[in-house]
Amino acid sequence: ETLRIAGNFAPEHSSSKAMELFKAEVERGTNGALTIDLFPGMQLGGAKENVDAVRSGTIFGTWVGAAFVSRLVPEVEAVSLPFLFETRETAFQVIDGPVGKAIEEKLAAKGFTPLGWMELGQRHATNNIRPLKTLEDFKGLKLRMQPNETHLTTFRALGANPVAMDVKELYSALQQGVVDGQENPYPIIRASRYFEVQKYLSNTGHFFDFIPLVANRKQFDALKPEYKQAITAASAKAVAEQRKLAAEADAEALKDLQAKGMQFDALTPETLAALRKATSGVVDEVKKRAGADLVDQVLAAAGKKG
């Protein structure tokens, strides 16, 4: 039997590499009875389409940025609050704990079987106008954002002018100055070659993004128990490996972006505190969609509030 799993990350991305390990582990664990065909790099459509395809059962699974399931399962937004996780370790602790379980139940209710949470990483802002060192530096910047309410509200709260734009037009838009900047994790900034058209980089780390690996629930449940077990075991291994690779890739990408000529300005703890304070109102917005209890639980687990 062949299971098809698609993703929108490039084949070189840590998540795609980890999926290669997943494939090998599943095929080994089932003595080749299950074959996994992987389609990274949008071969089977963009992220939203992959999610739809898994939900309707056209493909078995996908690994995708958490933002693309957050409209279907708004509880995901609880772990996407601005300036929530200071370290990746905290993020994993929260998602691997009771909060993660609660979100996974919601995903299951919408027809997905969550197999694990990989790291997309901290998102950082780049731009062409000025180095981002203080809260004031965000004022009036035209930053391209994902069309996500939390993201847009956060940057409005910082004084920036977020612009929703198709990612296909982003490189040219940055190059020609249609927008001033964008925000992404370091490895994505490097892979998309935005360093060629962007001058300034700061470790704003405004959001931490996960990459959930999800399968179609009906198809997963229909598998033999020993196959399910093989898949679960392979997911655990792949996720652990990815988190290691992602940490390395993140550090390496930052170094490389500087080597490629971007000016990097690390934010001071005072600035980070100011950014956090300016965006504190976003929490109430998210509570409306993701549920106040869950958000409070997340804040407590992340050590942000008692």
Place this chain on the structure above:
Amino acid sequence: MSTLNGVAAPPGTAAAALDRVLDGIDWIVAKVVIGAMIGMVVIVSAQVFMRYALNLSIDWAEEISRLLFVWAVFLAIPLGIRRGAHVGMTLLTDVIPTGPRAGLARLMALLGMGLMAVVGWQAVILTLDQWDEPMSTLDVSVGLFMLPVCIGALHGALHLLSQALGRGVPPGRE
């Protein structure tokens, strides 16, 4: 008496009734397509103006103009069937005699109708499945993206049925 595809159907027949229904649907659909096109132009140019002149951006401009584009395309597909706008190869059909050629065209229309019916029906199921999910930037259903596929495919199936009943136009020329 309706004159769909340039040929009048004999009055009182099923074909004539179908043509009348199609005339009505086409008229409404054309209005919706024109509205969607106007909406696209207005939203996209308003977004440019806002961003350039006022340094503001409309959050939903990109998503809603895409939505209008999807509506315009899928709703205009059946109108294109009526006008024979969908390109095809006439290499073989040009050299065979008129009688068999007309029969072949009707057979192809019948197959096309089957395809459109399957697409339309599956799109109905998907639309209902997705109705609970909101769009990225507005709290309206993401199912609105799939809805025009249902309408366009089922409307297209009716046009192909009309052609299969012998009222076809040759494909590939407008």
Place this chain on the structure above:
Amino acid sequence: MSLPIILIFMVLGLLGMPLAFALGFSALAGLSLGGIDFNMLPQRMMHAVNAFPLMAIPLFMLAGELMIRGGLAERLIDLANAFVGRVQGGLAQVTLVSGAGMAAVSGAAVADASALATVLVRQLEKVYGTGFSAAIVAAAANLGPVIPPSGAMIVYAFMAGSGVSVAGMFLAGVVPGLIYCAGMMALCWWMAKRRGYPLTGEPVSLANIAYQMRRSLVILLMPIVVIGGIVGGVFTATEGAAIAVVYALLVGLFVTRQLKLADLPDCLLKAAITTAMVGALIAFASAVTFLITVDLLPMRLTAAIKGLTTDPLVFNLLVAAMLFVVGMFLESNAAYIMLVPLFHPIAVSYGLDPLHFGFLFVFNLVLGMLTPPVGVVLFVVCGIARIPMGEMMRHLWPFVALGFALLATGMLFPPLITALPHALGY
């Protein structure tokens, strides 16, 4: 399952089913064979069309349509006449220059062909006879997708993915487009002289040039505003298309005053239906692409081609030869949609410049619109001029041959194509 899919598509296509539906039907067969749920079809179709950059296609088409109805095209022709009307083959030269002018604002050859044919064919016929007149209109209209903006380039960049920018492709077309126009004018001059066509047009007068310049200044500004706005960072390529529409609308309503609000619904509907034709192809073809990707065909095809040659130039030649044949038989949009996702990644793996390869690809299929038996520009011009295709081809082939000679030159000297986009940072 790839083989049955391709076979079913070819059989249905040959039997005269519109190509979009033939693709859809073969996808349906592929879904049955592969045991994949039929709901993949509408899902894939919707997502394939649900793309912001594709919106530029109806918008540039609409801008062209508004130019014709608003009398902007006629002013452009008057201006061309003031400059080259007295040259050997004068009215034919006017047609070529007007074609280049139309090309700088409209994105499609079909719109340009119908504009030029409607306005110029009757006058041309009086001097040169029907065959040459129709041929010159077809040749001039074909500059439409070569000189930016270009619907074909938008489709190409879209199918190639984020590695190819629309603006970069646009700029790649500028120099070859102008060379092609100049080359055709020289060819036209020589043919007119050899065939002893009479001189036409009024003698060149500075006063007339100044008058015509003043009349068409507002139209000459249009490509500067639109292309300049894209390159200068005021708006993206897609947004530029909407700006072109607004510009053409305002000029037609308030400057030439030939456009009536009552004309608008028809223009909008026409642009939408032509786009729906492209949209249906994109939608159904993307289902086929999904199936052959799942079947791992692109991987095997890449391996096979790489086994054949390691030389990028040989690869380029192979692609050009294939596209020449494809261009004879297939509608060009269908060809981009099916072939770009397969060949663009291979070209990149050969180390070819994506803009160089992309322009050659587009130019080849644009010339295919002039090669029988299937050529959409041939159909339109023959339809309006009411002549058989054979008669037109007798006069048209030197212009097509010139195009392929330019294609070969561009293949051997990449800077001809890439120097301008590279200089501007693409």
